[in-house]
Amino acid sequence: MKKALIVAPSWIGDTIMAQPLFARLHTLYPGLQLDAFAPRWVAPVLQRMDEIAEIVDNPFGHGQLSLKPRWRLARTLAARGYDAVYVLPNSLKSALIPFLAGIPRRIGFTGESRYGLINVRHHLDKAALPLMVERFIQLAEAPGTPLARPILVPKIRSTATDQAATLAALGKARPKRLIAFCPGAEYGPAKRWPAAHFAALAQALAARGYQIALFGSPKDHEVGEAIRTLAPGCCENLCGTTTLAQAIDLLAMADLVVCNDSGLMHVAAALDRPIVALYGSSSPGFTPPLSERADILSLKLECSPCFKRECPLGHFDCLNKLTPETVLAACLQRSAS
Numbered sequence: 001m002k003k004a005l006i007v008a009p010s011w012i013g014d015t016i017m018a019q020p021l022f023a024r025l026h027t028l029y030p031g032l033q034l035d036a037f038a039p040r041w042v043a044p045v046l047q048r049m050d051e052i053a054e055i056v057d058n059p060f061g062h063g064q065l066s067l068k069p070r071w072r073l074a075r076t077l078a079a080r081g082y083d084a085v086y087v088l089p090n091s092l093k094s095a096l097i098p099f100l101a102g103i104p105r106r107i108g109f110t111g112e113s114r115y116g117l118i119n120v121r122h123h124l125d126k127a128a129l130p131l132m133v134e135r136f137i138q139l140a141e142a143p144g145t146p147l148a149r150p151i152l153v154p155k156i157r158s159t160a161t162d163q164a165a166t167l168a169a170l171g172k173a174r175p176k177r178l179i180a181f182c183p184g185a186e187y188g189p190a191k192r193w194p195a196a197h198f199a200a201l202a203q204a205l206a207a208r209g210y211q212i213a214l215f216g217s218p219k220d221h222e223v224g225e226a227i228r229t230l231a232p233g234c235c236e237n238l239c240g241t242t243t244l245a246q247a248i249d250l251l252a253m254a255d256l257v258v259c260n261d262s263g264l265m266h267v268a269a270a271l272d273r274p275i276v277a278l279y280g281s282s283s284p285g286f287t288p289p290l291s292e293r294a295d296i297l298s299l300k301l302e303c304s305p306c307f308k309r310e311c312p313l314g315h316f317d318c319l320n321k322l323t324p325e326t327v328l329a330a331c332l333q334r335s336a337s
Helices: 012-017 020-028 043-045 067-078 092-100 131-140 159-170 195-206 216-228 244-252 263-270 324-336
Strands: 003-007 033-038 055-057 084-087 105-107 120-122 178-182 210-214 256-260 275-278 294-297
Touching: 003 092, 012 020, 012 043, 012 131, 012 263, 020 033, 020 067, 020 131, 020 256, 043 055, 043 244, 055 092, 067 092, 067 195, 084 092, 092 105, 159 244, 178 195, 178 263, 195 216, 195 324, 210 216, 244 263, 256 263, 256 324, 263 275, 275 324
Parallel strands: 003 033, 003 084, 033 055, 084 105, 105 120, 178 210, 178 256, 256 275, 275 294
Antiparallel strands: none
């Protein structure tokens, strides 16, 4: 195989967890040109992966069928002459364009009854492959073949040149003793530690001489402002004020990252930053930060993980009862190690 395409996930964290698959494909097929078909909001993390040669924009939002535009885009992909395509999402629509493009080998899990659309079909054994990263990298092997182990952890690139360019563009000096907070979680409130808890933690860390910056998307700017207001003079709210590429470079400079189970948590792990990860409604048994430098905090209540966007019981105890004092102790231990 000389040229292959990845149909990338629509989530930043999932895209990060796919990177070991890309590395495995390059090991199996030396000299491979590996391109990615991806939504523009995840493109910046793919651009920081050495394994990806070119990114083709996926313009279709969630739920859009848009048959005629899909057909036109499929003709463009057909002209590129791919030998194979790895379809990482399990939806039917994600497999449609590779099928219309006539790419000979279309590899993925059977998913939403994708017989015919996927012609190299893997059948998911959730017990054998509990982690998402394992499920992705399994696609590199022939169906039914055991997974090659050990699995490498995801890695993305932030060079000194990248970081200098980001600091110059933002008019900032290189931070000293920086702790990054990532208070958002795109999935929903049941994955977000309370703003008041983040603020209390910011005050405790600032009193110990740390600089604190908040990172996230424009959707997270409001919660960032709430934290900044509750902890006056203790932190800078950068949520929505940086590009994702700039956030990657700034996170690469952090001495510690405190985060919800979110895309930026996986970014920090792929940058090999020390992490304190806070889990509520989701499970570290499926999408943990893939790093030996990560501490996972979860109260493991009877009602969690529920995997809901909103707390079905209305109390959010899995996060509300995870106290700032508990998280501070983990931060101080991790930053001292």
